Amino acid sequence: MNVINFEDGHCKRIRSYLDSYLNNELLVETNHEVLTHLEMCEACSRSLQDRARLKVQLKRAVMQEYAPAALRERIGSNLRQSRGFSFNTFSLSLAAAAVLVIAMVTFFTSSPARKPLSLQAQVAPGDVTGQILKIGFDDHVFCSIDHQLADKQFTPEQMSEKLGPEYAGLVELVKGKMPRDLTVVVAHRCGYQGREFVHLIMRNQSDIVSLVITRKNGEAFPTDGVAAIVQAAGGLIYQAAWANQQVAGLETRDHLVFVVSNETNDTNLQIASSLAPSVRDFLARLES
Amino acid sequence: MSDIPRQEHVIFGRTAPTEEFESVALPHLNDLYRTAARVIGNRTEAEDLVQEAYLQAWKSFHRFEPGTNCRAWLFKILFHVIQHHRRKWYNSKLIQESDELLLQDTVAYEPPVPQHLSDQDVLAALDRISVQYREVVLLADVQEFSYKEVAAALGVPVGTVMSRLSRGRKLLRAELSEVAEGYGIREKGKSA
Numbered sequence: 014m015n016v017i018n019f020e021d022g023h024c025k026r027i028r029s030y031l032d033s034y035l036n037n038e039l040l041v042e043t044n045h046e047v048l049t050h051l052e053m054c055e056a057c058s059r060s061l062q063d064r065a066r067l068k069v070q071l072k073r074a075v076m077q078e079y080a081p082a083a084l085r086e087r088i089g090s091n092l093r094q095s096r097g098f099s100f101n102t103f104s105l106s107l108a109a110a111a112v113l114v115i116a117m118v119t120f121f122t123s124s125p126a127r128k129p130l131s132l133q134a135q136v137a138p139g140d141v142t143g144q145i146l147k148i149g150f151d152d153h154v155f156c157s158i159d160h161q162l163a164d165k166q167f168t169p170e171q172m173s174e175k176l177g178p179e180y181a182g183l184v185e186l187v188k189g190k191m192p193r194d195l196t197v198v199v200a201h202r203c204g205y206q207g208r209e210f211v212h213l214i215m216r217n218q219s220d221i222v223s224l225v226i227t228r229k230n231g232e233a234f235p236t237d238g239v240a241a242i243v244q245a246a247g248g249l250i251y252q253a254a255w256a257n258q259q260v261a262g263l264e265t266r267d268h269l270v271f272v273v274s275n276e277t278n279d280t281n282l283q284i285a286s287s288l289a290p291s292v293r294d295f296l297a298r299l300e301s
Numbered sequence: 302m303s304d305i306p307r308q309e310h311v312i313f314g315r316t317a318p319t320e321e322f323e324s325v326a327l328p329h330l331n332d333l334y335r336t337a338a339r340v341i342g343n344r345t346e347a348e349d350l351v352q353e354a355y356l357q358a359w360k361s362f363h364r365f366e367p368g369t370n371c372r373a374w375l376f377k378i379l380f381h382v383i384q385h386h387r388r389k390w391y392n393s394k395l396i397q398e399s400d401e402l403l404l405q406d407t408v409a410y411e412p413p414v415p416q417h418l419s420d421q422d423v424l425a426a427l428d429r430i431s432v433q434y435r436e437v438v439l440l441a442d443v444q445e446f447s448y449k450e451v452a453a454a455l456g457v458p459v460g461t462v463m464s465r466l467s468r469g470r471k472l473l474r475a476e477l478s479e480v481a482e483g484y485g486i487r488e489k490g491k492s493a
Contacts, residue, residue: 072443075439207327
């Protein structure tokens with residue numbers, strides 16, 4: 014067996030911390046000790062780089078696998094059956110009352126099972142760009158507007174916790190690129206229509222801007238003959254507008270990125286262009 | 302406090318937050334499936350277990366506290382289902398904690414991490430390490446759960462998570478080192 018000759022006991026101790034260091038699980042003091050040691054110890058620094066590289070490659074390799082579409086269908090179907098079963102277990106007396114309640118509810122309201130979004134994006138059949146941009150628009154409306162998340166104010170710690178270590182760095186990145194009067198009020202992960210989003214909300218007194226990021230699920234912006242494409246900041250930015258909201262979208266290898274706001278078209282595009290290079294770099298690191 | 306208000310449909314005094322469940326739980330399907338697939342090593346069984354985990358999650362959704370970590374909650378349920386499955390079919394013998402600590406303390410060799418290996422090599426190496434280590438590596442390194450969340454998902458103390466993770470990573474590096482040797486790649490730091 015090969016045995017590494019540690020330079021001294023200090024190296025051995027630092028290496029015992031490296032796993033926890035990689036997972037950001039060390040106490041502040043220990044973290045500082047590790048950082049100080051790494052600055053002057055090439056061997057330990059190399060060991061850390063090795064571990065970090067393996068962690069990144071492992072994650073990339075595992076994340077390449079996706080659940081079969083049929084499984085998603087089966088789970089959805091099971092949920093619906095399960096819900097039906099729940100109703101069958103009601104007692105007869107409750108069922109009788111239920112019929113009455115249903116009749117009354119049906120009579121007085123005609124609200125559908127899923128409350129529609131307050132702002133709707135109308136996309137023509139075959140408009141692939143529009144369909145993709147609608148993904149970001151819908152999450153912005155669902156979360157920022159209809160559920161009034163734009164009125165919240167998360168602390169930096171809450172934002173970091175809700176985004177998780179993978180995306181927590183986005184908050185500082187976005188802060189540095191926003192116009193002075195827009196502040197980041199919310200950063201979290203949310204879901205809409207079975208899709209997960211990383212969502213940052215910036216606002217001033219009158220305007221709400223969302224940065225919405227989601228993993229691709231087979232989507233790709235068409236590259237041929239599509240209107241409203243802007244070449245900006247090292248890549249294409251696609252645009253659309255619905256219900257007084259402007260949507261700008263771009264893509265990386267694995268992600269779709271949207272900037273949605275009630276700003277003017279020019280301002281929204283300016284924000285998207287300003288964010289694009291840094292966000293692209295940030296996501297590229299996740300994807301590498 | 303939840304970010305997103307519950308979309309509850311109050312029917313006959315019962316609540317049926319199906320939309321909310323689908324909205325918060327289904328986005329994690331890929332993560333649950335890919336983790337189960339690697340832990341179990343059989344895609345069909347993994348599908349069944351993930352499906353069962355979602356059913357159990359739905360049935361106990363009324364106990365889920367909005368605003369808490371739904372993903373961690375789902376993984377806890379998934380590993381409960383997986384452990385039940387293992388006990389039922391394989392009667393698997395879990396590693397004793399004392400053995401783990403012994404292994405950790407006695408193995409001083411730190412295998413170098415070979416470069417230029419494919420993702421498939423990494424996955425194959427991961428599949429070869431013992432499942433008790435593999436599941437911790439998957440939860441901590443791939444899903445990026447905190448030690449505390451991994452401990453909660455697996456029902457083990459945080460100290461066990463730390464020792465299994467350290468040992469699991471070491472085993473993975475050793476496996477990859479062997480693969481690299483098989484390719485004739487000699488890494489810096491490995492003696493001849």
